[in-house]
Amino acid sequence: xxxxxxxxxxxxxxxxxxxxxxxxxxxxxxxxxxxxxxxxxxxxxxxxxxxxxxxxxxxxxxxxxxxxxxxxxxxxxxxxxxxxxxxxxxxxxxxxxxxxxxxxxxxxxxxxxxxxxxxxxxxxxxxxxxxxxxxxxxxxxxxxxxxxxxxxxxxxxxxxxxxxxxxxxxxxxxxxxxxxxxxxxxxxxxxxxxxxxxxxxxxxxxxxxxxxxxxxxxxxxxxxxxxxxxxxxxxxxxxxxxxxxxxxxxxxxxxxxxxxxxxxxxxxxxxxxxxxxxxxxxxxxxxxxxxxxxxxxxxxxxxxxxxxxxxxxxxxxxxxxxxxxxxxxxxxxxxxxxxxxxxxxxxxxxxxxxxxxxxxxxxxxxxxxxxxxx
Numbered sequence: 245x246x247x248x249x250x251x252x253x254x255x256x257x258x259x260x261x262x263x264x265x266x267x268x269x270x271x272x273x274x275x276x277x278x279x280x281x282x283x284x285x286x287x288x289x290x291x292x293x294x295x296x297x298x299x300x301x302x303x304x305x306x307x308x309x310x311x312x313x314x315x316x317x318x319x320x321x322x323x324x325x326x327x328x329x330x331x332x333x334x335x336x337x338x339x340x341x342x343x344x345x346x347x348x349x350x351x352x353x354x355x356x357x358x359x360x361x362x363x364x365x366x367x368x369x370x371x372x373x374x375x376x377x378x379x380x381x382x383x384x385x386x387x388x389x390x391x392x393x394x395x396x397x398x399x400x401x402x403x404x405x406x407x408x409x410x411x412x413x414x415x416x417x418x419x420x421x422x423x424x425x426x427x428x429x430x431x432x433x434x435x436x437x438x439x440x441x442x443x444x445x446x447x448x449x450x451x452x453x454x455x456x457x458x459x460x461x462x463x464x465x466x467x468x469x470x471x472x473x474x475x476x477x478x479x480x481x482x483x484x485x486x487x488x489x490x491x492x493x494x495x496x497x498x499x500x501x502x503x504x505x506x507x508x509x510x511x512x513x514x515x516x517x518x519x520x521x522x523x524x525x526x527x528x529x530x531x532x533x534x535x536x537x538x539x540x541x542x543x544x545x546x547x548x549x550x551x552x553x554x555x556x557x558x559x560x561x562x563x564x565x566x567x568x569x570x571x572x573x574x575x576x577x578x579x580x581x582x583x584x585x586x587x588x589x590x591x592x593x594x595x596x597x598x599x600x601x602x603x604x605x606x607x608x609x610x611x612x613x614x615x616x617x618x
Contacts, residue, residue, distance in 0.1 A: 277551055278561035281590050285583065286564035294564065295521055298528035301550070303521050304542045305566030305582060317525035321533065323540035324372040325518035326430045327461050328362055328408060330401075331510045334466050336423040338399070345508035348399060348424055353390035353513060356411040356426070361516065366390040368461055368501060368512040369454030372537045374603035376454060378494050379501065386512075399423045407516060426513065431538060432582060434460050446594060446605075450482070452538055453603045455497040461512070462504040475503050527554030530561070536600045542582060544589035544597045544608070 286294065291308035294300040296315050314320075330352050332345045339345045353366045367383035369376055376383070400418035403409040405428040412426065434457065440447055450456045459479065467475075478500040481488065488496065505511055520540045523529040534549030535541045542565075552559040563586075571581040596605040 278559050280559075281547065281561045281563060283563050283565065283583075283587055283590070285568050286566070288566055291521075291564050291566070295523050298523055298525055299562065300564045301523050301530045301552075301562050302533075302541055302546070303564045303566075304540065304586065305520075307519055308521055314521070315525075317523055317529060318521055319524045319533075320519045320521050321535045321541060323518050323520070323536060324370060324431055324538050325516040326407070326428050327368065327370070327434070327457065327515050328411070328426065328428050328513040329368070329461050329510055330513055331425050331427060331465055332508065333422055333424060334509075336421075338423050342507045349508045349511045350390055351395065351399065352401065352424060352426070353511070355395075355413060356513060357413060359410055361407050361410055362514050363517065365514045366512055368458035368504070370515045372515070372517075373454035373457070374452065374537070374599065374601060375497070379454065379498060382498065382501070401426060404428065411513070428516070429461055431457065436581075446596065446598075448483070449604070452598060453497070455482070455500050458501050458504055458512075462510040465509040467507065467509055471503070471507055471509075474506075475500065478503060522550075525553075529553055534600060536598055539598060542586050543600075544594065545600050547586075547590050548597070548608075 286300065286303065288306045289309045291300065291303045292310035292314070295303055295308060295318050296310065310318075330349055332339045332348060336348075339348060353364075356364070358364060365371070365383070365387070366389075367379065367386040369379040369383065399416050400422045401412055401416040401424045402418040402422045403412055403426045408426040408428045435451055438448065438456075438460070439451055459475075463475070478496055482493065482496050482500065485493070518540055520535075520542070522533050522541065524531060524533075530550045531553055532549050532551045533541065534543075534545040536543040536545055547561075550561060552561065565583055565586060567582045569581065569583040569587070571584050594608055597608045599606045
């Protein structure tokens with residue numbers, strides 16, 4: 245027969261193990277996608293403070309101004325901002341033939357003022373383009389040629405923007421006459437006139453390709469009839485895609501970029517990097533931020549990946565943009581300004597989205613899954 249004390253000890257142990265208190269929730273909730281997106285125009289001088297205090301989750305466009313160094317929780321992502329090129333004045337007495345034009349181009353490439361505002365890259369397809377590897381050897385050769393360029397006499401060079409003007413040496417200042425011009429082309433503005441949106445499709449298919457951007461950047465200059473005919477033929481073959489293999493297409497793209505530089509009527513100098521900011525603070529910020537090397541966070545992939553860090557369900561995503569909405573709806577091109585394109589990417593639900601790191605597109609809401617044999 246067991247003693248009563250044994251039962252009392254066992255009961256005490258059971259009571260101590262099974263005691264639990266209800267009403268306590270987890271102090272941290274898992275992140276969720278937002279159920280509402282607030283998109284508003286915010287001036288850069290206000291954006292820094294709103295990002296720092298968590299009142300904005302992301303800011304798109306111009307670089308925000310902070311009162312000091314950005315807080316640790318404010319993170320930046322980089323994307324291609326603009327392309328910089330040099331164009332030769334066909335009326336210049338120093339540019340009478342291809343040899344003289346090439347001497348001017350290589351001199352400007354070698355001696356343009358370096359600075360933090362831009363990155364030197366004397367080839368029109370940049371490392372931020374998804375098809376850069378197809379041009380990497382020629383980009384390296386262009387860099388070597390520009391570094392070995394000889395000095396020459398004085399030049400008159402003008403610039404079309406603040407960033408372009410920062411590349412000018414003091415002895416290059418132009419008056420009413422000029423030999424060359426340094427131009428800056430914003431990538432979004434460069435491609436906006438060629439883009440269209442219809443039935444959930446954005447195009448043309450090569451809208452994000454480096455060779456296409458090279459054509460837009462370097463194509464609008466005076467050339468000989470022979471040079472123009474060669475470029476037009478290459479573009480026609482690329483855009484129609486008739487009877488060409490993937491290897492043939494790559495070779496055609498390389499040939500087109502080479503033809504655009506032939507005769508040194510225009511040439512690439514480099515590019516600028518756009519920095520856009522997000523708030524990653526815990527728990528007021530966002531995470532899982534997807535972005536595009538060409539469009540930055542002003543892309544459909546951002547709105548479909550960003551998650552709020554600490555909400556029990558759903559929540560509000562606050563996005564600021566430096567540009568005002570100024571373009572009306574275009575039934576062919578869609579929204580043609582930055583504000584409108586971002587808004588439409590949120591509500592349009594396109595069938596295809598720009599591939600974040602490639603020159604092509606990815607399927608939206610559909611997965612291409614190949615099932616194995618049972």
